[in-house]
Amino acid sequence: MHASRRHFILGSLSAAALAATSRASAAGYPDHPITFVCPWPAGGTADMTMRVLCAEAAKPLGQTIVVDNKAGAAGMLGLRALAAAKADGYTIGQIPISVARFSQLGSVPLDPLKDLSYIARVSGQTFGIVCQAEARWKDIKELVADAKAHPGKLTYASAGVAGATHVGMEEFNQVAGIEMLHIPYKGGAPALQAVLGGEADLLIDSSSWAPHVQSGKLRLLGTLGARRTNDFKDVPTVSEQGFPVVVDAPNGIGGPKGLDPAVLARLRAAFRLAAASPEFAAACGRIDAPLMYLDGPDYEKYVAQTMQKEKLLIDKLKLRELLAKG
Structure with missing residues (x-):
């Protein structure tokens, strides 16, 4: 048998054997x-x-x-x-x-x-911007006005540098023409605790804040979806409040x-x-x-x-x- 032909056949057999082994392994998975x-x-x-x-x-x-x-x-x-x-x-x-x-x-x-x-x-x-219930802002417009009056003084917590929440908030800051200080955490859960404990003024996160808004500990200033959420239909989106930012x-x-x-x-x-x-x-x-x-x-x-x-x-x-x- 010609050497190249032999190598082709052996290679084909090896490939077939590997495929058969793979199928057998997959058949028993997991x-x-x-x-x-x-x-x-x-x-x-x-x-x-x-x-x-x-x-x-x-x-x-x-x-x-x-x-x-x-x-x-x-x-x-x-x-x-x-x-x-x-x-x-x-x-x-x-x-x-x-x-x-x-x-x-x-x-x-x-x-x-x-x-x-x-x-x-x-x-x-569902992403939202929240603050403590006792905070001086009732909505996004009030927050923006305060941030403009005190550039770089307000702080916000997020789940980490350059993550969806950090980028979303920076996009909001750019659209609103404001500057806030970012405090990154290793996830949304510790960021939430930071705002509950007063370590940061604001939190931007997915809806880890929802139970605390419902209990009255936190205030939801605005959500960042394309439309209002089912659970907080009375809270306008950030876009509705004049700042066209959607985070998904x-x-x-x-x-x-x-x-x-x-x-x-x-x-x-x-x-x-x-x-x-x-x-x-x-x-x-x-x-x-x-x-x-x-x-x-x-x-x-x-x-x-x-x-x-x-x-x-x-x-x-x-x-x-x-x-x-x-």
Whole structure:
């Protein structure tokens, strides 16, 4: 037999053997618990909804999904751990959409379109600007007037430098023509406690603040969605109050690049069912978060589109300079 022909046949047999082994491995997947990396602190809104989502996805998979909180660096610490994990389907996690920004800023060493596998986009978030109930501002216009009178004196807490909340607030500051001092924390939960404890004047975050607004401890000055929220219909959006800023950071699920296609298909099917479950809808409803499901391929396209938008935002808000200041 000609040598090149022999090599071709052996190569084909090797590829076939690898494919057969992969199918056999995928057929038994999963045979032990799966780790889900949540890049935010325990107790935050993302953590709460992701735990419910994982509990529902575990049912069709037939294995427990254990949530591992790896908070820090505005969600990028956990994402780096996720991207570096073995691509065997036993480590998955939440992908903060801010990776589309951080990867272009050079602050996270990964390419969202080359280093990650996409399972599903599941839900959005309701962002708002809140202060203590005793604060002197009743709405966004009063806040802006005070900030103009005292430039650089008011402080706001966020979930981290250059994350969705920080960027959203800086975009608001730019539109309003004001300057406020940013105090970054390792997630929304500690940022919330900072405002409750008086360490910062304002909080911009997803709806971790909602129970405290309802109890009367905090005041919601405005929400940052395109429309008013279901739970706070009497509070105008920031845009309605004259400052056209919309902040949207949908939650998505993924894994490291290189997942076996059959394993990825199994995960996509499980999280599709989980995202459609009454339990997940109820969890999202408790924090006024809209359901925004996209299957893996469409979710990956959404990330690619977001990366193009972020290129413009990085220059507009001078984010490289902001990141350098910390």
